[in-house]
Amino acid sequence: MSIYRSVLGDQYKRLHPKLQKRYEVPFTAKGVMRTIKGGPKWLYPFFLAGVRFKILFPEYGKDIPFTIRNTPCTGSNGEEQVHWERIFYFKNKKRYFNALMRLDSKKNLIKDYLGEPKLFYSDLAFHVNDSGQLKIESRCQRLILLNLEIPMPRMLQGMASVTESYDDERNIFLIKVAVKNPVIGTVFTYEGEFTADEIS
Template sequence: MSIYKRVLGKEFYHLHPMLQHKYELLSSGTFSGSGVMKKIKGGPKWLYPMFYLGAKWKLLFPESGENIPFTITNTSRCGENGERQVHWERIFYFKGKRRYFNALMSFDQSQNVIKDYLGEPPLFYSDLVLKIDEENRSLRIESKGQRLVFGKREISLPRFLQGLAVINESYSEEKGVFQITVGVKNPLVGWVFYYEGEFKQDELDEN
């Protein structure tokens, strides 16, 4: 059973069948897709040094633009402690360079949340809360309780320093694509990072 199905329980079956397929596949396999991000934008320019630093950890980046090619690869694997993990590799293909927004997720049974380590090696940690919009069978993911990661140490961040994410993912039957919006917002600065677009599972593109 995938970590996402475990955290959602019976509500998992309220997702669109294609979203069920994507997240159930991550119980022991790999999901890969490709598409286009219609819009990518970052925060104010004075944050760019942080973005350049984040790019080295495959986390944030300073570039923005429209109609940027995109690939996603989600791979299920077993961690050193035996827990089931899912590695997220998201690549944005700007002209002459690749930028990443990577994460490693696992399931916290005691709190019934997804543990999300962002960056490689990880720089930030967040609890992820999953919710389902039953009207359009979409998935909403919200980050909570962010911490800064220093090797094996983690330091809780005050809310005014946190960049909390909201992800909305749905499936369009009319277009036959997954649709995604991701926004990271800070209480003081406002939007720090945002992208929206759509993609298809790679296997489906071959037919």
Template sequence: MTIYQTLLGEDFKRLHPELQQRYALPVDEPFFATGVMKKIESGAAWMRPFYTVATRTKFLFPESGENIPFSIRNTCKVLPTGELEVFWERSFHFAKKTRKFDARMTIDPVKKVVKDYLGSPSLFYSDLHFSVTKEGKLLIRSGIQRFVLSKMELPIPKVLEGRVIVEEGFDEMRQVFTIHVSIHNPMFGRLMMYAGEFTPQSM
């Protein structure tokens, strides 16, 4: 059983059937898809030093644009601890550069959160709260966040958090997955926003 099925329990069955299939993720059978981000918006220009560090760890990036080709690969594997982990690889293919946004997810079945380590190597951690909307979409909101410094993890003050909202659905008319991601900081404003669509591809 996938980590997302375990986390959502009976609510997993309320997801659109295509989303249920997408998030089933059998071990070592990647989900791969390509599509287009209709809009990508980064943060303010003065934040460029932060994005410079973030791009080196396959996290956030400074570019913005429209109709940017996109690909995503999700792979579930068994860790030495016996836990299941899902590795997220997102690629945004700008005209002059491809940017990556990686993440590794496991679950805390007691707290009922996804444990999300962002980037490769990970410099940031966030609890993620998963829920299902009445339309059968997947809604994800961030919770507690920490800086990751080697084996140490330090709490991120609320004013510095990147508050995340993700909504993923399926458009039956067009037979595509839809995605909208917003990362916002209460003090600095938008850190990243992207919205678009994608379709599965054979590996």
């Protein structure tokens, strides 16, 4: 059983059948981000620094090709984990937004470690709405320094909201992501569509 099926529990049955298969790893897909938008221009150095950690990037635009690869792996304590590799292709540049996720069964959350090496940590809450869409929202966040996880004040956090759905008419997955900060507002957003390499 995947960590996503575990965290959703009975809600999993309400998830669109294609999304059920999408969250049974391994999973690979390719698609197009119709829009990628950044926040205030003064955040550019922060996003540029994120390139080194494969977590953020300063580029934005329209109709950006991208790929997703979700790969199951095993942690040092034997727990199931999923590595996320997201690559965005900006002309002659490849930009990454990578993460390692694992299940916190006690809190019924997904623990999302962002960056390579890990730079941020965020709790993720999963929910299925009445339309069979998957909604993901970030909760508690921490900054990772060596082996320390330092709680971040809410005013410094980037709270993510993700919606994934499936368009039966076009046979395609849809995704919409927005990351916002309570002080500066929108940090970045992207919206696009993708098709799985192999899914029935």
